[in-house]
């Protein structure tokens with residue numbers, strides 16, 4: 001089939017010229033062939049023939065120019081150079097046969113690969129908003145990664161573990177994991193770094209106590225500890241008064257009440273951030289469809305408005321959480337903070353394969369059992385948090401020693417605590433009190449954060465886990481066995497890492513290697529959980545900041561990318577339409593922000609406005625101890641820019657500054673209309 005017999009391979013410019021391509025092309029009906037040069041010699045030969053014949057080559061529209069442009073700018077082809085038309089015309093002029101068919105197939109593949117198959121997303125609120133239990137993240141497989149579904153398993157077990165001869169979990173803890181003294185984290189990470197990490201893991205894991213195969217929360221970074229892991233728990237935190245807000249300083253996850261208080265404090269800040277965002281959304285009222293709730297008389301209308309604002313604010317707040325992960329958290333994990341770098345991994349963007357097909361993203365995720373093992377970072381507990389855990393332990397288990405408590409004790413204690421916990425509006429933690437409006441005192445919250453920044457985290461290492469966490473670790477080991485996970489070496493093979501041939505290679509500390517050999521006999525039998533926790537840790541080198549065991553260090557990144565790139569709400573549906581233009585701009589990570597692009601700093605100043613100076617290292621490097629930041633900032637020759645002092649409440653001006661920063665981001669964003677920018681300017685000015 002010929003698409004356009006009258007135009008030449010050299011395109012529209014040539015056909016329009018007086019000495020048009022008809023001069024150079026012989027048409028013979030269906031079996032027409034172009035000149036031999038076109039069919040066989042391709043673009044260059046044709047171009048030469050044109051020149052020889054004195055046919056002017058229109059520089060803009062020649063096939064040569066089009067091909068050159070495509071080679072030079074494969075990611076942003078100038079379609080005004082008509083490459084596609086030249087190509088199709090070329091194919092149409094080929095003699096029917098193999099060559100023509102092959103060329104046509106290539107074009108069809110290219111065009112098909114332009115788009116995602118199956119489609120990346122669908123429109124409408126069902127898909128634009130996060131469902132409470134995480135369903136519909138993958139539009140075609142709505143159950144993927146939903147709360148209440150089984151974990152995934154990534155790695156095939158190929159070496160049988162001698163099930164009945166595996167060592168006793170208590171003995172493993174006592175000989176390989178139990179802390180034999182506190183060792184400070186070598187890269188200067190603070191205890192708050194691991195409070196933030198604990199928030200991340202509670203977002204992804206909630207292993208059922210009745211069926212260990214089931215993850216009771218969604219497999220997405222959706223702030224489920226704040227918003228609840230299903231509709232029932234979400235209903236408890238929303239006040240549904242038409243403003244889309246949460247109850248004051250509320251969060252849904254009761255498991256956090258047993259952790260050191262800094263974890264809950266970070267979550268309270270995200271709770272406050274939700275309400276700040278919801279209020280702003282209503283104030284700006286970007287689409288002009290919302291009203292002052294006090295003026296809405298119809299209950300259904302009120303519900304509808306509340307739902308729209310709540311869901312939009314949740315998307316923006318999750319954007320904030322994602323930005324905090326990829327700024328402050330990743331910066332510490334990769335050690336970028338020591339180099340003063342604001343670079344980060346950005347896993348969300350559209351990536352094209354060489355055949356122009358899209359590299360998969362936003363297709364959902366299911367957290368794996370291996371990921372769950374990788375993330376048990378109990379060895380990093382600070383000395384102060386260890387004391388905290390000891391106290392809680394004594395209170396719960398009433399005088400029993402860590403060696404005496406059993407998993408059954410743990411489960412019955414968990415039930416008892418749940419039954420005795422006050423209603424969700426009055427939950428407290430760390431001895432903090434709520435005021436008459438159910439809000440915590442800002443200074444109290446800030447103190448917990450500053451303490452956790454001051455306290456150094458523990459180093460990842462064998463024999464580094466506090467004694468009172470014996471039961472947690474034993475339960476972890478037993479879960480691993482129940483899940484049928486592979487051995488450490490199988491896991492390393494899967495990742496393309498060299499399997500260990502001796503225990504000493506795995507951990508060169510002879511005491512640890514010897515103890516492990518005694519327990520397991522053969523390095524191939526070393527279980528994943530234990531192998532990961534007691535492996536030699538990575539040293540502090542460029543590119544490393546977290547410094548866990550070597551295998552954790554490699555594998556954690558793969559799971560983190562799967563988790564975030566797989567999330568439709570961070571990829572295809574992370575749009576100014578779904579989040580509103582203001583919301584979309586508000587939650588962007590700003591690489592030029594203080595703290596080498598810190599997001600947590602902005603969150604702290606916004607939600608605790610009078611508690612930090614506006615260049616405080618406690619706000620902008622909270623995941624590093626001030627002691628370590630003093631050295632890092634000195635090495636980077638920017639100590640004078642930051643305030644390293646721990647200060648109490650200070651005069652309030654940061655909120656306004658923060659607010660102006662957002663105004664600046666908005667002004668530079670291409671997607672907002674001039675009218676909208678005017679409106680925002682007014683709002684910003686009003687506040688300033």
Ligand code: HEM
Nearest residue numbers: 194197198201205206207259372375376377381385389472
């Ligand atoms: C001092 C602080 C911590 C305490 C007291 C603590 C305590 C616990 C307890 C009691 C469990 C068992 C929970 C259950 O089965 O319901 C657990 C599980 C777990 N912990 Fe921790 N933890 C702490 C910090 C951390 C940190 C910093 C991380 C890593 C970032 C972490 C990662 C995990 C993971 C991944 C699980 C499994 C969760 C699940 O499968 O549901 N923990 N922890």
